[in-house]
Amino acid sequence: MELVTPEIGLVFWTTVSFLILFFLLAKFAWKPIMKAIDERERSIEDALLKADAAKEEMSRLTNENEALLKQARAERDQILAEARKLKEQIVAEARTTAQTEGARMLELARIEINNQKALALTDVKNQVAALSLEIAEKVLRKEFEDGSKQDALVADLLKEVKLK
Structure with a gap:
C-alpha cells in the first residue's frame, strides 16, 4: 500500500518545492507572461478593429464605385442617345437635301428637254418650209415653162383679187 498512500515527508517536500516554484514564477515569470498575454489580446483587438474599419472602408468604396458606375452608365446612355439623335x-x-437636289435636277432636265424639243421642232419646221419652197419653186418652174400658162394664171389671179 505504500504505492497508493504517500509518506508525510514526500508530501511536505513536494509542497515546499511547489511553493518555491510558485513564488519564483509569481516573482519573475508571472508578470511578463501576463504582460505578453495582455499585449497579445490588445493587438488582436486592434487587428479586429482595423479589420472592421477596413471592411467598412471597402463597403464605402464599393458603394462609391457602384454610384460612379451608375453615373458612367447614365452618361454613356445619354451620349449614345444624343449620337443616335x-x-x-x-x-x-x-x-431632304438629296430630294431637293433631285427635284431641282429633274426640273432642269425637263427644261432642257423642252428647250431641245422646241429647237428640234423649229429646225424641223424650217427644213419643211425650205423643202416646201423648193418643191413649190420646182413645180412652178415646170408649170411656167410655157408662157401661155403664165398669162392664164395671172389673169385668173387678177379676177380673184378685188380692189377695195
Missing part, C-alpha cells in the same frame, strides 16, 4: 438628324437632312 444626331445621326437621325443628319440622315434626315441628307435625305
